[in-house]
Amino acid sequence: MRIEVLAVGTELLLGQIADTNAAWLGEQLASAGVDSHFHQAVGDNHARIVLALRTALARSEGVVVCGGLGPTHDDITRQAIAEVLGVPLRRDTVIAERIRAAFEAGGRRMPESNLRQADVPDGASTIAQRLGTAPGLVCPVGAKVVYALPGVPYEMMEMFTRGVLPDLRRRQVEAGGGGIIVSRVVRTWGMSESGLGELLAPRIEALDAGGGNPTIALLASGMEGIKVRITAKATEEAAAAALLQAEEEQVRALVGASVFGIDAQTMESAVADCLQVQGRTLGLAESLTGGLVASRLVAVPGASAWFRGSVVSYASEVKRDLLGVPPGPVVSAEAARAMADGARRVLGADIGLAVTGVAGPEPQDGRRPGTVFVAVVTGDAHPVGAELQLPGDRDRVRQYACTSALDLLRRHLSNPG
């Protein structure tokens, strides 16, 4: 079964808010084994909502419409649905009374326009309102269906789960489907998208040849690395989970140490896990990243257990006077090592991590923009370092340097060699 998501609201088209409802609904539909091949957004305009609904019904078996169910004059989703269904709106007295009662309970006077929320297209059923004042709608269109939900995210989510999902499942069973689709993201850092693509190509081809379940797709996500998405279908949850697990192991075996996490696990949380388990503390010295590494680490819950702080030594004098970096070029492997050493000492940490480099656009110390040195100093092992040549503008160089530095630390902590 294919369901299209249609978000209604001029504010979405104007970019005043991002359409997070569509993302949430997409995830829910996928988890329920419902295909969603298209999403649309449309403004608060009668003719355009009608056109968007007709477009959606022509290419899918159903539509989830979000938004435009409120009490104001630009809430016109109900009228548009009635036009597509070719039926009039009738006022539901039970719903009208419930709206009146909600206002009375709050001690507020009810503007009459609120009763528009009790208008229901003939032949539709309603999903009772719990968190807001507008009920949801379930509107059969022949064998197809239009669901209408409020645009306020928490109201929409509650109503979808309670009123739409069970109806969808019933339709799936009737249509003879009823499978489950689950997906998992294996997150990587350190390989190019095309390099990873070549590495995984034989596996992807083998899966395709074997019926395409599970499937693998790559997704370049900038400073979040390259994601490998595994998607599996099965009739039962346990079987789908087993397919995912087996495929994750295949991907891990092929990609190796470049895998730093699964799903929402970030590079900083991977580093945090290592430090937490090993009971060690971290201090930073940052030059070109200017506090970015620190700010990502403090975003990890519980960072105070292992994070001491950072010396953002942007001026060369600060590197020398505070961190004890010897005279000489500050964009060098030696300077990075001395910074890491200084951070460890000054901040009283077990481990020092340092990043120095050239963000650009001008070269520095004879090094071209994008040149970055990273160093890790611990008390009990040889210092490790890396020289990187990163692409992009100042901001990109900084972001990539940040993730690369954390990745060097992660690899060192996972395998101190």
Added chain:
Amino acid sequence: MRIEVLAVGTELLLGQIADTNAAWLGEQLASAGVDSHFHQAVGDNHARIVLALRTALARSEGVVVCGGLGPTHDDITRQAIAEVLGVPLRRDTVIAERIRAAFEAGGRRMPESNLRQADVPDGASTIAQRLGTAPGLVCPVGAKVVYALPGVPYEMMEMFTRGVLPDLRRRQVEAGGGGIIVSRVVRTWGMSESGLGELLAPRIEALDAGGGNPTIALLASGMEGIKVRITAKATEEAAAAALLQAEEEQVRALVGASVFGIDAQTMESAVADCLQVQGRTLGLAESLTGGLVASRLVAVPGASAWFRGSVVSYASEVKRDLLGVPPGPVVSAEAARAMADGARRVLGADIGLAVTGVAGPEPQDGRRPGTVFVAVVTGDAHPVGAELQLPGDRDRVRQYACTSALDLLRRHLSNPG
């Protein structure tokens, strides 16, 4: 002219990422006076991208497609556009060489699949790649047009501004739109949206009554503050600019010191301008913001002229041992002042700025989450400080604390009182 936004990527339909590109593009199109009545998202599937493109071209004069231009086998936007245009793809040797050169410059071996990014639908022109490897496409379809851009946001934004917007403006003029719509954003910090709304309401009403040119709209933008967008129409550029200028002065007169910048001017660039003009240097001490203030400041071009660095004193011991904060609660006005003083001394700066507070979710030092203390210490004036109670989760508290700290410094530098 009506332009539809079409985002390509199965990850959007599955809800693995929210479609922030569509929101950004919607805002850009609106600012340029281009209508956008529909947005669509579609997965990485040839037939469906073709259908979505045809749907969009049937109801709009053009389409901006984002995503699916990369080097992997599921990047198929080029092929779908070629099918809609009814033309073959040809490989552009100049683009191919540029891709090869980019890999060589990075010292990486180029997987052959990368050359797919040099394939161009016959009759289309390209927008040269600067930040990524894939060029953008401008594909005329009769009198209509399909623009194809990468899905990575910063690549997409740069390419839209450089390659799509000028072409759109040319088409607007040719279509006899002829008129010019310009807008300017007056950026504010420190007032609520409703407070600002009340302050500006008489002016907005006066403009409406006078014909609605220019218009004023408010846009709450989180840690970027509340934006006041002025939009003016005229037949010539100079007349439109004069309308904007006069209205900006009206808004400034009403809003006063809460105005920190215009258009893309950020809070950090406002601070940078003050420091640059006054020839003074800045050092930071950050606790709950964890390097965020520093990372925003180093993003300003030329920061090395006035930015010394930051001590991210996350652990209390670092506050005491390195910055000389006296014993006692570290979330307090006294601690903030001592931190600012310490930063000034340790980093050898003219001015010290410090932020300490409770990000949450737990209280600290008897202070509830969202409590933030900011202090500015200079050698030649009394220290100034502020106590704030900020809303939101950990991340929001940090972001707001960051902008609030910079705003305190900006106000102090603009008017040391």
